[in-house]
Amino acid sequence: MGLTLYPAIDLKAGQVVRLKRGDMREATVYSADPAAQARLFAGAGFRWLHVVDLDGAFAGRPANASAVQAILAATPGLPVQLGGGIRSMGAVEGWLDQGVKRVILGSAALKDPQFALAACRAWPGQIAVGIDARGGMVATEGWADISTMTAGDLARRFEDAGAAAIIYTDIDRDGMLGGVNLEATLALARSVRVPVIASGGVASLNDLASLTAVTGEGIEGVIIGRALYDGRIDPAKALALVSAAPAKG
Template sequence: MGLTLYPAIDLKGGQVVRLKRGDMREATVYSADPAAQARLFAAAGFRWLHVVDLDGAFAGRPANAGAVQAILAASPGLPIQLGGGIRSMGTVEAWLDQGIRRVILGSAALKNPQFALAACRAWPEQIAVGIDARGGMVATEGWADISTMPATDLARRFEDAGAAAVIYTDIDRDGMLGGVNLEATLALARAVRVPVIASGGVASLNDLASLTAVAHEGIEGVIIGRALYDGRVDPAKALALAEGGSIGG
């Protein structure tokens, strides 16, 4: 069983950025052209894109719609999962109608579970639940608020609702290139029946090898951001490894 690789395109002010630990003040700009970045990832052979409207996550409504639409136009046929500021059934429907394959509900999953569950049931296998955690507790509002809800408890709410996946992000590792929190990610995957996508901290092919080795336990994929942009992870080697190869090729 292989691992799906999701290259990340995080949007802030219409530009492609990466944050450190979710801090909007710690943004590194990698491209002023999100559509061009999407074309690069498509040309490299990636089969999905992971797009986040960072401004939208903080504002509670879409804020980089133009950039998202440009990405859609630049990568026809490449499935995209999109998160950030999606808080209503109307917004979910609008994005799916425009061609987004999978919508990610993050803060709404905790703060408005009725909506999130209704969306999962209305669009089976087209909604991913984004669970961002610090110290095992769910964080919301662009990671600005830490709740008292354990990540595993939140994931279990969506087991029977038709969610496509749970995207689990360890905030303390996100953008820090410190390695994936394999222990916490695997514990969540073992605790729930929904496939888990790992996020946060990927720094090398070794991280991908560790995840690929346990993919059969419920880890469906991994999101890669800074390590791709900084050249620490070679796309061709990463894709080969995720499909069952070895680090040495």
């Protein structure tokens, strides 16, 4: 399998936005209609959607449920991975029952590991662990708090729990279009047996080419946000690039 591209739909107050370095005060609104944005990505040929409830991530509970439900209704058959404020088994089960393909647990993976591990075991292959890092250290609560745990140490906790993927975000690069942190992402992918999805800083087709070149080393996919919305990455060219890449064994 080649590199999977995950176009990002970040939700704030029911709108599609992009942040800079996770700062809610630095939000650029790209669409007032998340469902329409989802249909655009589906029509472009993407095979997944990456949806984040930003308000939920900060509040610790879902805050954009109606927008998420509209996305699910607008793109039947297109798998969605969803994160942001999902902190209980009931919340996980509720979203999976509504059609979310994969639930992302972020802050909970660090702050409530027993819950996160239990969710991975209860729904094997349907839970992704979101690890957001600044300077290699895990950040939580919508990136507002920096912990004393390294990204690698947290990832290794979930190796044998049935997690579908580790989503690794370099906060300092997120929304900044400065290029993906390939070195840190690759180091994490090489250190764990769980597939890694890169996130943060993707700015050009060159970033996708660099990631495609190392898919055989544990990097399964990449999340693309601002570069798609700003037109720096053309969806057709991006999808053609990863589909043309030779399969890695």
